[in-house]
Amino acid sequence: MARRPLIAGNWKMNGLLADSLADTLATLMRKKQDWPFEMVVCPPFTLLHYLGKTIAGSGIALGAQDCHIKESGAHTGDISPLMLKDVGCTYVILGHSERRMDHGEGDSLIMAKAKAALAAGLKVILCIGETEAERDSGKTLEVNQTQLKGSMPVEVEAADTDLVIAYEPVWAIGTGRTPTDREIQEVHAFIRKELIALIGTAADSVRLLYGGSMKPGNAGGILALPDVDGGLIGGASLKAEDFWAIAQQSPAL
Ligand code: 13P
Numbered sequence: 088m089a090r091r092p093l094i095a096g097n098w099k100m101n102g103l104l105a106d107s108l109a110d111t112l113a114t115l116m117r118k119k120q121d122w123p124f125e126m127v128v129c130p131p132f133t134l135l136h137y138l139g140k141t142i143a144g145s146g147i148a149l150g151a152q153d154c155h156i157k158e159s160g161a162h163t164g165d166i167s168p169l170m171l172k173d174v175g176c177t178y179v180i181l182g183h184s185e186r187r188m189d190h191g192e193g194d195s196l197i198m199a200k201a202k203a204a205l206a207a208g209l210k211v212i213l214c215i216g217e218t219e220a221e222r223d224s225g226k227t228l229e230v231n232q233t234q235l236k237g238s239m240p241v242e243v244e245a246a247d248t249d250l251v252i253a254y255e256p257v258w259a260i261g262t263g264r265t266p267t268d269r270e271i272q273e274v275h276a277f278i279r280k281e282l283i284a285l286i287g288t289a290a291d292s293v294r295l296l297y298g299g300s301m302k303p304g305n306a307g308g309i310l311a312l313p314d315v316d317g318g319l320i321g322g323a324s325l326k327a328e329d330f331w332a333i334a335q336q337s338p339a340l
Pocket residue numbers: 097183255259260261262263298299300301319320321322323
């Protein structure tokens with residue numbers, strides 16, 4: 088079945104109201120509406136409201152970078168899935184390696200967040216990926232399998248359409264280094280096989296994104312791989328022209 092490529096920008100802890108990135112992107116996107124790919128930008132929480140208004144009508148979706156497991160309550164500093172819906176998000180990134188490392192998030196918490204987000208009607212971009220030491224010791228597939236099984240909610244009805252998996256090798260994030268296209272396809276094909284074991288034929292429609300130093304110069308080859316259905320882009324998503332140039336290399340459906 089055809090999976091519509093998803094080009095997702097993760098701005099991480101970058102972006103101020105004064106920046107014109109969102110406006111530039113929205114202008115580019117408005118040029119034509121029938122793109123074969125779907126696009127989502129995930130700015131920091133502080134920009135969600137502003138950005139939501141800027142991109143309204145452009146066809147670009149709004150996403151956040153994390154959420155809590157509860158709807159509301161005494162959780163200082165946290166943001167709930169309901170609040171993300173309220174501000175116009177349709178996506179949330181969960182389990183990013185930077186949250187796993189900076190905030191000690193483990194698979195079971197990530198699964199709980201994913202369940203809460205899906206229950207609130209958000210689509211989830213669930214991140215998994217090995218460190219350099221794990222790759223060097225031949226544990227790439229094993230680590231990705233463990234993270235997938237540990238953090239992916241399998242019982243959700245809408246698992247096929249609302250769940251997106253992003254494979255982000257930790258050593259490729261922000262380093263300018265990437266696995267070879269063959270290595271990326273090997274991990275993605277493995278994840279697809281694991282997904283089939285977990286959720287059956289619904290796995291066929293789950294989009295698998297690659298993330299880690301994706302740039303206009305390497306995106307074409309990566310996006311053309313059979314089990315790659317888009318990208319999760321960090322640094323290059325902070326330059327509207329680069330982000331747009333990556334998106335335009337998505338293969339036609
Ligand atoms: P870079 O594209 O900056 O390597 O970041 C990838 C990433 O972590 C996206 O979530």
